[in-house]
Amino acid sequence: MEKPRKSVRRKGQAATIADVAALAKVSPMTVSRVVNGQGKVRDTTRDRVMRAVRELDYTPNLAASSLAAAQHTRIALIYTNPSGAYLRELLVGLLRVASRTAIQLVIDYWDDPSAESERKAARAMARKVDGVILPPPLCDSRVAVNEFTRAGVPVVSIASDRFSEDISCVRIDDFRAGKELAEHLIEQGHTRIGFIRGRPDQNASARRYDGFQAALHDAGIDIDLSLVQQGDYTYRSGLKAAEKLLANRNPPSAIFASNDDMAAAVISVAHRRGLDVPRDLSVVGFDDTSAATTVWPELTTIHQPIASMANAAIEVLLRGIRRKDQSTRVLVDHVVPHRLVERDSVAGPPRRR
Structure with missing residues (x-):
């Protein structure tokens, strides 16, 4: 992972839109357009702003x-x-x-x-x-x-x-988050990585898988479809998918589950098969719910600030409901910063050690 640059903010102060603008070298108005999903902004500028948002852990007060x-x-x-x-x-x-x-x-x-x-x-x-x-x-x-x-x-x-x-x-960038999590496994030396997909009818599930594929492609790793299993975000579906992955003639050294519930199920199956996590198998989840810290070892995962997203959703609704001019509707695509949380469920592949 890239080490964040030090911020000029004093310790304990919450980041402001001006701090983000200064770090990204854009105007506060541009930052506002990016975090609210309004107006046209170049992709390179959007990426620079979102990097600054994540680096400063900036949370806008929408309304x-x-x-x-x-x-x-x-x-x-x-x-x-x-x-x-x-x-x-x-x-x-x-x-x-x-x-x-x-x-x-x-x-x-x-x-x-x-x-x-x-x-x-x-x-x-x-x-x-x-x-x-x-x-x-x-x-x-x-x-x-x-x-x-x-x-x-x-x-x-x-x-x-x-x-x-x-x-x-109100969402996170699921593509970028999925890519970062897969890159973390690749950085540890894993090249044979299993993937458990989420519900097929959910856009976020597809974007996480797209990010996973992009990370493998960038690293020059061929995607082995025998290591991709369908889940539905439930613990039970994670059990079934993990059994299939670990029964593979050439099983993966790491498994990326599309949420923490399914990742917890993977750890359960690994233990039942006598595998040590992470010595024999690395496992990562997604969302950073309570399930990530109630299993042993605790899960490396992507922190999705669900409670804050719910808060922001109400703020967005209230902004629209309380608008004086109801003849036009202002729609928001609010992308909330995520972060990779490293815990004890990931290590290098056995052969590398």
Whole structure:
């Protein structure tokens, strides 16, 4: 990993947009355009700004004034079959905001994944709330998004690429994060790396895999499709995928699981097979939920600030709901900084040692 440059900020001070602008050598307005996903910015400039954002651990306050004006606003969080650890982090962020404002938080569980059921549930919910937050996997439901936007209800998706021009997004750069995590394994000497994909109907899952492939390509490592297994972000799917990967005639020396639940399952299978992690097998996860630190050894993973993303999602919604001019809709693609968290689940491959 590239060592971050030292910041000129005094210790203990929170980074400001001016600090980011100075480090990236751009104007504060350009930083604002990048973090809010508004306006046209060159890719090279965007990359430079996001590097500065990550380096300074900058978290923008998207709508502090809107938070103060949130009285009598009903916002719905709708979820269906997410990771339990992911959902807990999400609720922490939402309840933190709700506790300091007059937001009425409506939490609804959709247990029927069929398109018709989602359509009916969205129509019913649209009559009751002022805004909607859709976390995975509903963040990628075109049916739900279309129903809410048709009813004029603002929607913010969490952890999804922007697949619709009618909604705002709060997310990390899953491609870059997946690439960085794969590069970390390659730097340790691994060339035979297994990959467990997330749900096939989620954009974030595809982007993480794309980043993994890009890292291997850049390192001149051929992708072995026998080392790629499909999961669905559940612990059980991780068990099945890990069994298949480790039963390979030439098994991987490291496994990249697309979330922490599946990575925890990989460690369980490794232990059951008598393998030591990380001496015999390195394992990495993604999200940095509680699952990453409740297994042994603790997981190297990508920290996705889920609670902060939920907080930002409410701020984005409030900004749109409280706009005086409702004739135009301002949509936001807010990319939150992620970071690689190194713990004890990664070492060099056995043959290298």
